Amino acid sequence: MKSDKLLILVTNDxxxxxxxxxxxxxxxxxxxxxxxxxPSDPQSGMSxxxxxxxxxxxxxxxxxxxxxxxxxxxxxxxxxxxxCNQLLKEKPGLLVAGxxxxxxxxxxxxxxxxxxxxxxGCINEIPSIGFSLLSLDSNADFTAAKxxxxxxxxxxxxxxxxxSVCLNVNIPNGYPDEIKGIRICRQNKGFWRxxxxxxxxPMGKHYFWLTGYYHNSEPEADDTDEWALxxxxxxxxxxxxxxxxxxMLDNLRQWKL
Amino acid sequence: MKSDKLLILVTNDxxxxxxxxxxxxxxxxxxxxxxxxxPSDPQSGMSxxxxxxxxxxxxxxxxxxxxxxxxxxxxxxxxxxxxCNQLLKEKPGLLVAGxxxxxxxxxxxxxxxxxxxxxxGCINEIPSIGFSLLSLDSNADFTAAKxxxxxxxxxxxxxxxxxSVCLNVNIPNGYPDEIKGIRICRQNKGFWRxxxxxxxxPMGKHYFWLTGYYHNSEPEADDTDEWALxxxxxxxxxxxxxxxxxxMLDNLRQWKL
Numbered sequence: 374m375k376s377d378k379l380l381i382l383v384t385n386d387x388x389x390x391x392x393x394x395x396x397x398x399x400x401x402x403x404x405x406x407x408x409x410x411x412p413s414d415p416q417s418g419m420s421x422x423x424x425x426x427x428x429x430x431x432x433x434x435x436x437x438x439x440x441x442x443x444x445x446x447x448x449x450x451x452x453x454x455x456x457c458n459q460l461l462k463e464k465p466g467l468l469v470a471g472x473x474x475x476x477x478x479x480x481x482x483x484x485x486x487x488x489x490x491x492x493x494g495c496i497n498e499i500p501s502i503g504f505s506l507l508s509l510d511s512n513a514d515f516t517a518a519k520x521x522x523x524x525x526x527x528x529x530x531x532x533x534x535x536x537s538v539c540l541n542v543n544i545p546n547g548y549p550d551e552i553k554g555i556r557i558c559r560q561n562k563g564f565w566r567x568x569x570x571x572x573x574x575p576m577g578k579h580y581f582w583l584t585g586y587y588h589n590s591e592p593e594a595d596d597t598d599e600w601a602l603x604x605x606x607x608x609x610x611x612x613x614x615x616x617x618x619x620x621m622l623d624n625l626r627q628w629k630l
Numbered sequence: 631m632k633s634d635k636l637l638i639l640v641t642n643d644x645x646x647x648x649x650x651x652x653x654x655x656x657x658x659x660x661x662x663x664x665x666x667x668x669p670s671d672p673q674s675g676m677s678x679x680x681x682x683x684x685x686x687x688x689x690x691x692x693x694x695x696x697x698x699x700x701x702x703x704x705x706x707x708x709x710x711x712x713x714c715n716q717l718l719k720e721k722p723g724l725l726v727a728g729x730x731x732x733x734x735x736x737x738x739x740x741x742x743x744x745x746x747x748x749x750x751g752c753i754n755e756i757p758s759i760g761f762s763l764l765s766l767d768s769n770a771d772f773t774a775a776k777x778x779x780x781x782x783x784x785x786x787x788x789x790x791x792x793x794s795v796c797l798n799v800n801i802p803n804g805y806p807d808e809i810k811g812i813r814i815c816r817q818n819k820g821f822w823r824x825x826x827x828x829x830x831x832p833m834g835k836h837y838f839w840l841t842g843y844y845h846n847s848e849p850e851a852d853d854t855d856e857w858a859l860x861x862x863x864x865x866x867x868x869x870x871x872x873x874x875x876x877x878m879l880d881n882l883r884q885w886k887l
Contacts, residue, residue, distance in 0.1 A: 420707075421677035421740040428829070428837035450677075450741075457837065458824035479754055482873055483678040484707075489740075496737055496821045528885045537819065538875040555887040561872040562794065564753045567715035572685070581687035582714065608887060611878035616739055617816040618795040621868035628785050630812040630866060 379405030382465040386416040386486025393472035394513040400447035410456040411441040421489035447488035468494030471504035478598040495539035509548040517549040541610040556606040561597035562590040636662030639722040643673040643743025650729035653772040667713040678746035706747035725751030727762035735855040736818035752796035767801040770885040774806040798867045813863040818854035819847040
């Protein structure tokens with residue numbers, strides 16, 4: 374592959390077969406050399422997990438001019454690590470993850486494998502963007518999402534991103550003309566109220582399925598990603614890999630630990 | 631159980647059988663009613679992952695006055711969720727995770743199941759603290775770590791923690807008199823340089839083990855957790871569940887997305 378074109382790493386958490394990643398590849402193909410390293414199987418909810426107890430396997434699935442696709446049996450973060458440290462001879466100039474089937478706004482940033490991969494790219498000092506569409510439909514319409522992704526990627530390539538900051542982009546489900554615009558937001562405060570679905574197996578033993586609903590702790594706020602998405606805007610939240618609560622440092626020092 | 635005593639939830643990522651969690655239970659037992667919900671098997675590197683593809687099972691392993699212990703086949707975050715939403719009738723007044731066998735300083739906060747559980751407690755508005763000892767030895771000496779944990783817990787109970795902030799506490803490996811003190815720190819900037827160990831299985835197929843070493847991007851800084859630990863101090867980093875890069879918001883708005 375020629376080395377003067379931008380090297381773009383693409384991954385996701387829904388797996389290499391998901392429609393969302395194929396659509397994202399279509400968005401970035403005109404922009405440079407594209408390497409896809411995605412999970413063999415769906416890895417939703419895998420967050421920033423890495424595989425330490427089992428070996429990783431990688432298989433090249435497709436190769437043509439300026440596009441190579443691999444599947445990996447690990448997590449989304451494993452995919453980024455094995456791409457950057459084993460498969461690629463140079464650091465990618467851009468990492469894009471998604472397009473996720475389902476929202477990754479607010480606190481979901483913590484559980485999402487797509488955002489785990491995005492943050493991992495950022496930790497490795499690669500400009501990184503995670504994209505999610507608010508539809509769990511495996512055959513969702515990505516027309517609007519692709520348009521948004523193209524626009525956000527071109528702006529990132531134009532402006533760059535500071536080290537330790539990446540973007541969490543969520544796109545409402547709907548036709549392009551139903552989307553009102555793009556909002557720069559902060560992460561909404563909230564949490565998932567789990568309602569475990571308790572069942573009994575054929576041997577008489579109980580087991581639980583994790584289910585639940587999102588509790589918005591600040592429904593009135595109009596500067597959050599939840600507000601934007603509820604009001605038909607795309608949300609763009611700049612997120613950072615430094616978790617330090619700086620405003621708490623002085624307070625803590627007064628505790629005289 | 632009596633309801634006037636503090637309800638304390640204990641979890642970890644090394645599993646219910648690990649020495650570290652037993653030592654942590656010993657620290658908190660005098661402080662209230664203790665409920666342990668820990669993974670059945672080691673879950674290191676599981677980050678903030680949740681189990682969505684498989685059902686969860688919980689088994690009560692031990693019960694006596696003011697101490698109940700469960701094991702769960704899920705991740706550390708699953709343990710917190712099933713504790714708070716299924717097993718417990720009231721919200722815990724404190725969550726402690728660990729004591730982890732191995733460091734969770736700097737960027738490792740992202741990969742750690744112990745810190746995943748701590749952040750999950752924080753998301754659920756429970757004062758939460760993660761403890762890690764810088765020794766991977768399964769029979770490590772937790773004397774110093776227990777003393778530190780007791781001190782930090784008592785200070786948290788005295789002062790409280792702001793919503794959306796929890797503590798990441800790392801303790802150097804050594805005798806108590808070798809530890810110089812406790813430092814309030816920020817999270818060090820750095821990343822793991824992976825060196826995948828490539829092997830060939832008996833069928834002639836390649837596979838990889840994830841290995842690597844930590845690259846410190848700011849070795850000169852003296853206000854980080856890495857510096858503290860290298861210099862025989864305990865590091866206490868207040869970490870937050872709001873990932874928004876606030877300093878980037880205005881800049882992004884000027885991009886005219």
